[in-house]
Amino acid sequence: MNKDLVKKIVEKIKVEDIKPESRFRISAKNYAYWVVLIFIAVIGALFFSLALMNLIGVDFLYYFGFKKVVHFLMLTAPYFWIFLSMVAVTLGVLSFRKTKMGYRANTLLVVSMTILAISILSVVMHFSKLDSRFEKGVAKSFPKMHQDYMSPKEGKMFQPDNGVIAGRVVDFSDKSIFIQNRNSDVWSVNVSRKTKIQKDLKVKRGMRIIIFGEKSGKNSFDAKIIKSFNPAMKQSMKGSDLNCSKCKL
Amino acid sequence: MQDHTKSSDEELVGLAKKDSDVFEILVARYWDKLFFFVKRISGFTNEDIEDSLQEVFIKVYKYLNDFDSSYKFSTWIYQIARNTAIDESRRKKSRPRGIDLEEDELLKIFKSSVDVSKEIDDKNQLEKIKSIIHDLPLRYREIMILRFLEEKTYDEIIDIVRKPKGTVASLVSRGRKIILKEMKKKKIVLN
Numbered sequence: 512m513n514k515d516l517v518k519k520i521v522e523k524i525k526v527e528d529i530k531p532e533s534r535f536r537i538s539a540k541n542y543a544y545w546v547v548l549i550f551i552a553v554i555g556a557l558f559f560s561l562a563l564m565n566l567i568g569v570d571f572l573y574y575f576g577f578k579k580v581v582h583f584l585m586l587t588a589p590y591f592w593i594f595l596s597m598v599a600v601t602l603g604v605l606s607f608r609k610t611k612m613g614y615r616a617n618t619l620l621v622v623s624m625t626i627l628a629i630s631i632l633s634v635v636m637h638f639s640k641l642d643s644r645f646e647k648g649v650a651k652s653f654p655k656m657h658q659d660y661m662s663p664k665e666g667k668m669f670q671p672d673n674g675v676i677a678g679r680v681v682d683f684s685d686k687s688i689f690i691q692n693r694n695s696d697v698w699s700v701n702v703s704r705k706t707k708i709q710k711d712l713k714v715k716r717g718m719r720i721i722i723f724g725e726k727s728g729k730n731s732f733d734a735k736i737i738k739s740f741n742p743a744m745k746q747s748m749k750g751s752d753l754n755c756s757k758c759k760l
Numbered sequence: 761m762q763d764h765t766k767s768s769d770e771e772l773v774g775l776a777k778k779d780s781d782v783f784e785i786l787v788a789r790y791w792d793k794l795f796f797f798v799k800r801i802s803g804f805t806n807e808d809i810e811d812s813l814q815e816v817f818i819k820v821y822k823y824l825n826d827f828d829s830s831y832k833f834s835t836w837i838y839q840i841a842r843n844t845a846i847d848e849s850r851r852k853k854s855r856p857r858g859i860d861l862e863e864d865e866l867l868k869i870f871k872s873s874v875d876v877s878k879e880i881d882d883k884n885q886l887e888k889i890k891s892i893i894h895d896l897p898l899r900y901r902e903i904m905i906l907r908f909l910e911e912k913t914y915d916e917i918i919d920i921v922r923k924p925k926g927t928v929a930s931l932v933s934r935g936r937k938i939i940l941k942e943m944k945k946k947k948i949v950l951n
Contacts, residue, residue: 516810517791520817521784531777531824611828614922 541611548606552625555599556632558592560642563633565589582673600625668721668740669693676700676732677721677740683714688737690720698730702737709738769833777824787817790834794841797910800861801902802845812848816841831919838910838920842902865909866893872908873936874943885948892942900935907932 523529566589603625607613613621636642650657668677669692676698678690688700700722702708714720719740727733764772764785776783794816798809819840827836861869863886870889896904906912906920917928 513791513810516814517784517787520787520814521780523814523818524780524783524821529818529822532822534825537823537826614924615918616924617926618924
């Protein structure tokens with residue numbers, strides 16, 4: 512042991528008047544990680560509730576076989592929100608690890624608890640309709656971004672040969688609905704007594720709808736199920752109603 | 761000044777907050793231990809280690825209020841010494857150099873890792889063993905050093921390297937596997 516160096520250290524402490532930092536100041540850093548963690552959990556929960564909202568919005572898939580459900584879920588999954596939720600989980604885990612005792616916890620436990628906390632918060636947000644209010648706000652402020660990344664893509668859901676088409680209503684009568692897809696092609700949708708229409712859905716011009724059924728000819732489609740394509744948007748649509756009281760889903 | 765040389769680390773921490781002279785006892789108590797620990801994990805020159813240790817003790821003094829008595833003081837100070845050595849290596853933009861271990865230390869790590877109690881006298885085998893330990897990546901090596909040379913418990917290692925228990929256990933296990941694999945490659949037979 513170098514005694515001179517030991518003495519030198521204590522001398523330096525005295526000469527430079529180094530004092531132990533206050534407990535509060537030291538703890539502030541630890542609190543900061545907790546604040547970041549809570550903030551990330553809230554944001555992550557919002558993203559996850561938006562993903563949930565989009566997934567719940569495709570409840571009509573349960574009328575199809577399992578294979579088709581998986582196929583459509585793969586096509587329409589809200590990847591944007593799922594990705595952001597995963598980013599939030601990762602940042603949440605990293606922030607937790609940075610807290611004073613965070614490194615001691617088992618990784619699986621930390622990940623599970625973070626996912627659980629975000630999931631519970633997201634369900635609360637979903638039931639308090641924070642997610643749909645947020646999505647409406649984004650749709651209003653950033654319509655292009657919303658259309659391209661956040662809502663289920665209309666283009667993905669336009670697959671007549673796979674039994675599904677989606678688009679905007681341009682006109683309708685008792686037996687037909689005319690929709691326009693994103694390529695501006697107009698399709699005639701044939702509505703019959705057997706067609707199931709989403710409860711409380713009033714078809715209006717300008718509304719985005721999704722139709723399940725069969726292709727019956729060029730730009731013609733026989734509808735089995737008709738649903739609103741983006742429930743969060745339907746209140747802002749204008750136009751006259753399609754009267755179809757006999758064929759509610 | 762009252763004689764505190766027989767006081768526990770934790771008692772000295774409490775006293776040092778009010779009287780910096782008491783801190784000298786802690787510095788003297790840990791100087792050699794930390795000197796060899798930093799030397800083993802970093803391969804710094806003696807001068808670099810001395811500089812690094814000065815920084816460590818100043819940090820320890822500055823953050824005395826951060827010391828949590830649920831830890832052992834030795835664990836906390838090892839943690840600071842390790843982090844300072846790593847920061848120092850980064851600052852110098854150099855990976856920690858090859859290890860600086862005595863022959864008996866090398867053998868102790870090796871024998872504890874592969875559960876061998878037999879003496880190894882063959883010079884050729886000894887050289888091969890040295891090169892195996894020497895080439896171990898730092899993350900395994902530092903855990904092996906803490907476990908088998910510093911003889912720290914798993915709980916202490918977890919707090920020193922700030923990694924979860926599973927990660928530490930798997931680093932020890934993988935480190936052992938690497939050593940066994942290299943033994944096979946280099947055709948070292950100890951039975």
